[in-house]
Amino acid sequence: MHLILGISLTSQLDASAARQRSRQIAALCGFNANEQTRLSTMVSELARDGVDPAHPGRIAFSLGGEGARRALVIEFAGRAVAGAGSDLLAASRRFMDRVDIDADGRRIVLGKTCPGGAGLDAGAIARALKAPSTLSGAAALSDAHQRNRDLEASNQGFAARNGQLQLQADSLLSADRRKDEFLAILAHELRSPLSAVSMAGEVLQKNAGDPERVAKLGQLITRQTAHMSRLIEDLLDVSRIVRNQVTIDHLPIDLREVVRTAAEQLLPAAQRRAHGLGIHLPDAPVIVSGDRTRLIQVLGNLIGNAIRYTPEGGEIAVTLDDDGASARMTVSDNGDGIGAELLPHLFDLFVQGHQSSDSRNSGLGLGLALVKALVEAHGGQVAAYSDGPGSGSRFEIRFPLAAA
Numbered sequence: 001m002h003l004i005l006g007i008s009l010t011s012q013l014d015a016s017a018a019r020q021r022s023r024q025i026a027a028l029c030g031f032n033a034n035e036q037t038r039l040s041t042m043v044s045e046l047a048r049d050g051v052d053p054a055h056p057g058r059i060a061f062s063l064g065g066e067g068a069r070r071a072l073v074i075e076f077a078g079r080a081v082a083g084a085g086s087d088l089l090a091a092s093r094r095f096m097d098r099v100d101i102d103a104d105g106r107r108i109v110l111g112k113t114c115p116g117g118a119g120l121d122a123g124a125i126a127r128a129l130k131a132p133s134t135l136s137g138a139a140a141l142s143d144a145h146q147r148n149r150d151l152e153a154s155n156q157g158f159a160a161r162n163g164q165l166q167l168q169a170d171s172l173l174s175a176d177r178r179k180d181e182f183l184a185i186l187a188h189e190l191r192s193p194l195s196a197v198s199m200a201g202e203v204l205q206k207n208a209g210d211p212e213r214v215a216k217l218g219q220l221i222t223r224q225t226a227h228m229s230r231l232i233e234d235l236l237d238v239s240r241i242v243r244n245q246v247t248i249d250h251l252p253i254d255l256r257e258v259v260r261t262a263a264e265q266l267l268p269a270a271q272r273r274a275h276g277l278g279i280h281l282p283d284a285p286v287i288v289s290g291d292r293t294r295l296i297q298v299l300g301n302l303i304g305n306a307i308r309y310t311p312e313g314g315e316i317a318v319t320l321d322d323d324g325a326s327a328r329m330t331v332s333d334n335g336d337g338i339g340a341e342l343l344p345h346l347f348d349l350f351v352q353g354h355q356s357s358d359s360r361n362s363g364l365g366l367g368l369a370l371v372k373a374l375v376e377a378h379g380g381q382v383a384a385y386s387d388g389p390g391s392g393s394r395f396e397i398r399f400p401l402a403a404a
Contacts, residue, residue, distance in 0.1 A: 310335030
């Protein structure tokens with residue numbers, strides 16, 4: 001048996017193609033016009049019954065036999081022939097030389113001796129079918145159907161790519177908008193302390209002989225320059241992070257010392273806003289490998305945010321514990337909370353919970369991005385949780401414990 005052509009029956013276009021191909025093959029095998037019509041009609045009936053996109057049937061055309069007894073063999077495999085199947089098979093037995101059918105009707109083999117005899121060659125017939133002159137009627141329609149399917153697949157690929165490009169464009173627009181907002185905030189943040197320092201300098205020149213006023217103005221200048229210094233340090237840290245130039249010293253550190261130091265530094269700010277600042281530490285050391293200065297910076301940033309975004313008289317808690325494999329530092333408050341739409345972007349550069357004319361709630365939106373970068377540089381993870389505005393927030397940092 002030598003295969004000439006096989007057709008998978010996934011749609012009615014495939015059934016039409018099978019009918020047209022059967023007529024062409026019959027002509028190439030030497031059958032007359034009447035025989036070609038009868039063959040193509042039988043194939044058309046079988047093919048229509050075999051169409052099933054989920055479990056497609058199949059029509060195969062082959063050459064069997066030897067010498068002058070060459071025969072065209074048509075094999076159908078698929079769904080059982082229904083409805084007019086009995087009439088079709090009866091007609092097939094009157095016309096075909098061979099009719100074999102399985103008990104369930106899912107496989108039917110038809111055979112007809114070819115007038116062309118020994119001169120027939122399956123390969124030559126298959127090549128003739130591929131020639132442009134034979135691609136007419138339903139066969140051409142089948143080829144067009146395949147091209148349409150290819151175009152549809154290409155269109156789906158283009159649509160997916162366009163979707164990705166749109167997401168990238170939206171992301172770039174969002175980043176550009178955040179950058180513009182950041183520059184406006186930076187100008188405001190620098191202008192305010194500079195204006196205060198400038199004003200204090202003018203007053204000092206006029207009241208140099210008043211020790212009490214000089215002392216107060218000196219304190220004002222110190223606070224404002226410290227504020228500007230923090231802004232500049234944050235900007236420098238962001239620059240180092242972007243260029244992957246953050247340097248971390250990995251030394252054994254007891255996180256209890258980090259918590260105590262960070263809390264001591266922020267305690268005056270908490271007291272100014274009448275906050276309660278609770279510290280909860282374990283009795284045993286919690287040792288990690290890290291940079292003491294950077295870890296204090298991380299925790300201080302989270303405590304500072306809790307102080308800033310909690311209304312006066314609020315409660316802030318800093319907790320340290322471990323589970324034997326990792327250390328966990330938690331900063332929680334009962335303050336403003338965080339909206340669900342903001343949580344996924346909270347650690348992005350230049351992102352802030354809300355803007356306020358209150359200078360106590362001002363900032364550049366760099367702090368949490370720095371926290372995330374420094375925590376990850378220590379091999380740790382940071383996450384934020386909140387039930388929404390007005391429900392407070394909780395920040396958790398995990399570090400792997402240092403090996404004993």
